[in-house]
Amino acid sequence: MRGLVMELETRYGAVRPGGRTARVRAAVLQAAGDALVEHGFDRLDLADVARRAEVGKTTVYRRWSTTTGLVADLLVDMAEQSTPRTDTGSLDEDLRANARLVVATLTDPRQGALFKAVIAAATCDERTAEALHRFYATRIEEWAGCVRAAIARGEVPGGTDAHEVIRAVSAPLYYRFLASGDPLDETVADRAAAGAATAARAGVYTV
Structure with a gap:
């Protein structure tokens, strides 16, 4: 995970600051997330983000420059806060933990809406798409x-x-989240994990 954070920081100039600057970054990214959840990427505006974060517009424009740069830094922040994988000693249990984490994230009122907004942004902006692809990779x-x-x-x-x-594991969960609108819960998560584990044991994913 740290490799992703460092790569995105290098690529998009999202160097993590300390002290007061870190607090400004945290406030701006929180505000950017709020704006994305409320209005989506197409209405994301740096001046509005600055107002929400209660910081000067010049600070936001100087540090992030564009909305795509801001979203890329938001992905860095999301990577920093991601839950590390489990290691239970059992493939079934590990995949179940993965599936349940995906479901918990996507069904969280804020996180789910935020992921939808970022994914939507990635469909129309190459820079955001690249950052999102690297995040998931x-x-x-x-x-x-x-x-x-x-x-x-x-x-x-x-x-x-x-x-x-x-x-x-995650493909059927994201299909429900983004396409079908079918319910997402732990039962669905466990089924996705069990299916992937069964297929893996059967050699479906051998190369």
Whole structure:
């Protein structure tokens, strides 16, 4: 996860400050998240964010420059706050924890709305899309560790694509979240995890 944070900071100039500057950043990112949840990316405005954060417009324009830069820094902040993967010693339990974390995030009133806004922004802005892709690529890589551990324990065949197993867990959950609108709960999460684990053990994801 730290690798993602450092890469995004380098790419988008989102260097994490300390002291009072850190408090300003936190206030601005909170305000940006609020604005995205309320109005979406197309109505995100740096002056409005500055007003919400109670900081000078010059500060916001100088540090973030554009709304896409601000969203990229927001993704850095989301990465910093992401829950690390579990390590239970069981693939089924690890994948279940992953699926439940995804569901908890997507069904959270603020986090779910924020992810929808960022995903929508990524569909029409290349810079935001790149930042979002890197965010998810790193989250998948982090959780892929539980599949590699399962390979080492002999739970799944050697040559299993760990990334594909993790994608198989979250894909049906994001489909419900973004497309079908069907309910998302722990039962759905557990079913997605069990399906991915069963397929992995059957060799579906071997390469």
